[in-house]
Amino acid sequence: MPGGRLTHQDRRHIGAGLAEGLGYAEIARRIDRPTSTVSREVARNGGPERYRVDHAHLATERRARRRGRIPRLDPATPFDAYGRDPDAVRDFTEQLAALMVRTGVPRMAARVLARLITDDSGSLTSADLVERLRVSPASVSLAVAYLEGLEVIRRERRPGHRREQYVIDDGVWLRAWMTSAQAHARWAETAQQGVDVLDAATPAGARLSHMSEFFATLSDDMSGGSGAVDDALTVLAALRHAGAPLPAGQLANALGWPLDRVTEALRCAAPDRLTPAQLRALEHPAT
The missing domain is CATH 1.10.10.10 (Winged helix-like DNA-binding domain superfamily/Winged helix DNA-binding domain)
Structure with a gap:
């Protein structure tokens, strides 16, 4: 009887024999292999009910490559139409x-x-x-x-x-992103309800307050809401329109915002966002 590894054609005969309900010995005679070879092949690849020809062949080639026996797929298993393994x-x-x-x-x-x-x-x-x-x-x-x-x-x-x-x-990731942003918003709302129940002055209430702030910020950032970066852009637009530096209090009055919101927006646009070369160029503009 011939030795060597089973070929893709051998496995096709095994799959066809199993589909016909043949025993291992009859299948082995058809492909001129020992019965033990057929029984091991089927047992290793899911048993008679779950044996799949292509899967069994690829799995065997993969095991062989890992043992260093062959460099690539057997020619009987072609690459796909795009040349992919x-x-x-x-x-x-x-x-x-x-x-x-x-x-x-x-x-x-x-x-x-x-x-x-x-x-x-x-x-x-x-x-x-x-x-x-x-x-x-x-x-x-x-x-x-x-x-x-x-x-x-x-x-x-x-x-x-x-x-x-x-x-x-292709739109799945945007939907997943927005779903996640909405979930974060629900976390923020629920945590804020806990603050109202437990009192922000208590340790548990303070913990929930921090939790609410965290998820609210995360939701705003993910959904493109009016987070700190958006506020910073609004302040920048206000300063550009004014054409001159303005104190934080004056900006707050002009925008109709609380002072701490303007302060946070200015912090986001702090000079540490600029490189040393950019700072020098702004301090000593070219004439």
Whole structure:
């Protein structure tokens, strides 16, 4: 019987035999391999119910490369239409999902989102995800529900297709950013309610007051609201319009702002934002 590694064609025969319900011995005879070779191959790659030809071949090539046995993919496993190594794409997708998990995204939701991001179509059905992730439909459904709650994916039924597809588009990150900003605003509002209940003069009330200020500032900055940077630009516009330096109190009166708001805006535009060369040029302007 021939030795050596199983080829992609061998694995196609194994997959076809399993689909027909053949035993390992019969499949082994068809490809002229020992029965033990077939049984190990199937057991190593998910068992008879979950064996996938392409996945098994790529996984074997990856293990072989890690052991230094071969430099690249077997020619039987071609690169895709863009010249990309499918094995490298899969490894990156797993790396991306792992990063999401470390930042707090549930593991299955991270795997689903990473698959959608790295798929050229940006659109996969539940069946696609079940096959590629090798998980149950229930696991995919829970992950999709979580991601829909974050508004990073949406369901879509396209003309001519019976199945729903889960879609990620180019506007997803802006929506996620704004959703996060709104969540921070809710944290600020809730913390402020706690200040009213517990009294800002108490340790717990002061803690909640700081919490409210932090999340309010974060929400303003993320949503482009009137944060300190926006105030600094308003003060700069006022000074430019006046054409001369103005005291903080006069600026406050002109803008109709509390003095501490003007002071904070001026602090954001402090000279430490300028380089030494810029400061020297402003102190001694060229004639």
